[in-house]
Every structure is written in C-alpha cells, then in structure tokens.
Amino acid sequence: MSGIPLLVFICGLITTTTAEPSQWPRCRRNGSFAATRQLQLQFEPTLNRYVFCDTQTDGGGWIIFQRRIKGDWSFYREWNAYVNGFGRLTSDHWLGLKNVNKLTSYGNWELRIDVYDNGQYYHLVYPNFRIEGASENYKIQFWGAKTGNLEDSKGIGIHYSNNTVFSTYDKNNALRDDNFSCPRGLQCGWWFKDESFCTRANLNGIWRNGLYWRTSAFTRWLLRTKMMIRRY
Ligand SMILES: *[C@@H]1O[C@H](CO)[C@@H](O)[C@H](O)[C@H]1NC(C)=O
Numbered sequence: 415m416s417g418i419p420l421l422v423f424i425c426g427l428i429t430t431t432t433a434e435p436s437q438w439p440r441c442r443r444n445g446s447f448a449a450t451r452q453l454q455l456q457f458e459p460t461l462n463r464y465v466f467c468d469t470q471t472d473g474g475g476w477i478i479f480q481r482r483i484k485g486d487w488s489f490y491r492e493w494n495a496y497v498n499g500f501g502r503l504t505s506d507h508w509l510g511l512k513n514v515n516k517l518t519s520y521g522n523w524e525l526r527i528d529v530y531d532n533g534q535y536y537h538l539v540y541p542n543f544r545i546e547g548a549s550e551n552y553k554i555q556f557w558g559a560k561t562g563n564l565e566d567s568k569g570i571g572i573h574y575s576n577n578t579v580f581s582t583y584d585k586n587n588a589l590r591d592d593n594f595s596c597p598r599g600l601q602c603g604w605w606f607k608d609e610s611f612c613t614r615a616n617l618n619g620i621w622r623n624g625l626y627w628r629t630s631a632f633t634r635w636l637l638r639t640k641m642m643i644r645r646y
C-alpha cells in the first residue's frame with residue numbers, strides 16, 4: 415500500500431530532474447502551485463506568454479487552448495487570428511494553432527475535451543495529441559484508446575476531423591466539389607473536411623446556435639466547451 419506513493423514520488427523526482435525546465439509547461443500536474451483554485455492564469459515559458467490552466471480536473475496540469483463559456487468573443491475569424499490566438503484567457507478564447515503546435519512538438523501530450531449541453535457534462539481523453547506546423551496547415555492528430563463518456567469514433571465527433579488540416583474563410587483548405595465553404599457556412603475556423611459533412615464536432619461554431627457534437631444517434635447541442643492538453 416505505502417509503496418505506491420513512494421513510487422509516485424520517485425517517478426516525480428526523476429521526471430523533474432531529467433526534463434529541460436524551460437521546456438516544462440508551468441501548468442503541469444501536481445506542479446509547484448497547489449490545486450487550490452480550479453482555474454489559474456500561469457506564465458508558460460515555452461510560449462513566453464500567459465495561458466489558462468485547469469489545475470483540478472483529473473489531477474490538473476491542463477493548458478486550455480479552446481474555451482466557450484460566455485459567447486463574448488466571435489469565433490468567425492481569419493487565418494491569422496486562428497494561428498496567433500484570440501479572446502480573453504479568463505473567458506472565451508483560442509490559444510492559437512502556432513502555440514499549440516509549439517507545445518506539442520516537444521514531449522507527449524494528451525487531449526481532453528469537456529462539453530456541457532444544458533444539463534450534463536461529457537468529456538473524452540485521447541492519450542496522444544499533436545498539432546502539426548504551418549507547413550502542414552496545423553493538421554490535428556490524436557491517437558490511442560479514447561476514455562470518457564463523450565461518444566467519439568469513426569465518422570462521428572472529433573474523430574471525423576482526425577488527420578485533417580485547418581481551414582478558415584480566408585484560407586479554405588477543405589474545398590468541396592459543390593463549392594460550399596465550410597468556414598463560411600459554419601462561420602468559424604476548424605479542421606474541416608472536403609466531404610459532405612464539414613465536421614461532426616463544431617466546437618468553434620456560432621455561440622448558442624452552432625456548437626454541436628454529432629453522436630452515432632443524434633446531434634448534441636452544446637452550451638459550453640473546453641479543449642485542453644497536458645504533457646506527460
Ligand atoms: C497527483 O495528485 C493526485 C491527487 O493527489 C494523485 O492521485 C496523483 O497520483 C498525482 N500524480 C502525480 C503524477 O504525482
């Protein structure tokens with residue numbers, strides 16, 4: 415019984431001493447600041463900027479890179495805005511594709527998505543996640559066994575967008591045969607497909623009107639969303 419905390423302690427020591435400190439996200443799990451508040455503003459040295467951390471969910475350590483809670487920022491924005499980030503960290507925001515690429519190109523990261531649909535919270539975790547760089551139009555990739563109660567599998571949810579490049583209205587990389595523009599039609603930037611469905615998880619959509627998650631049976635309309643990553 416008492417062997418487990420000791421093992422965790424030793425693993426913690428090894429991890430701390432072998433990693434390049436400047437490369438470590440400050441939002442790390444069980445980091446130097448205790449999980450006294452659920453959400454904290456923290457300086458992230460890798461990015462040389464502040465990020466918003468979830469310090470409590472499943473042990474904390476999460477850097478939030480997408481959040482919709484109030485609808486006070488429009489997500490119908492151009493390529494440069496999605497690359498560099500926008501919004502207010504303590505409110506609705508998008509950390510920026512360039513920043514998420516920078517974080518996930520060093521070490522291993524897991525992805526967690528939390529949504530709320532006017533009654534219930536749902537979430538999923540993929541154990542591996544990365545966003546490629548500008549030359550690959552910030553393609554999203556996640557892999558490994560999904561956990562959590564938010565349904566996601568081939569053809570539905572965010573799984574549909576796996577391995578897909580990003581698109582905005584002024585840089586649409588998902589040109590469809592019928593010429594329908596996914597970013598214009600859904601009024602946001604996302605990892606859209608050039609297929610009959612632009613997406614099956616529209617977390618950047620129009621506030622209170624276009625945030626949804628397509629399950630195998632129906633479309634779940636969402637009031638809040640949060641996408642975050644954690645290094646391990
Ligand atoms: C972090 O803290 C939680 C709760 O105290 C504990 O269950 C977990 O094992 C710790 N994780 C690490 C990596 O130390």
Ligand SMILES: *[C@@H]1O[C@H](CO)[C@@H](O)[C@H](O)[C@H]1NC(C)=O
Nearest residue numbers: 540555556557558573576577
């Ligand atoms: C996402 O796509 C990559 C590349 O094709 C693949 O290796 C990975 O298994 C996919 N993820 C899931 C969850 O299927």
Ligand SMILES: *[C@@H]1O[C@H](CO)[C@@H](O)[C@H](O)[C@H]1NC(C)=O
Nearest residue numbers: 588589590591592593594595
């Ligand atoms: C899509 O746009 C191209 C180029 O303008 C045009 O040639 C084609 O007929 C359009 N397709 C449809 C289905 O409208």
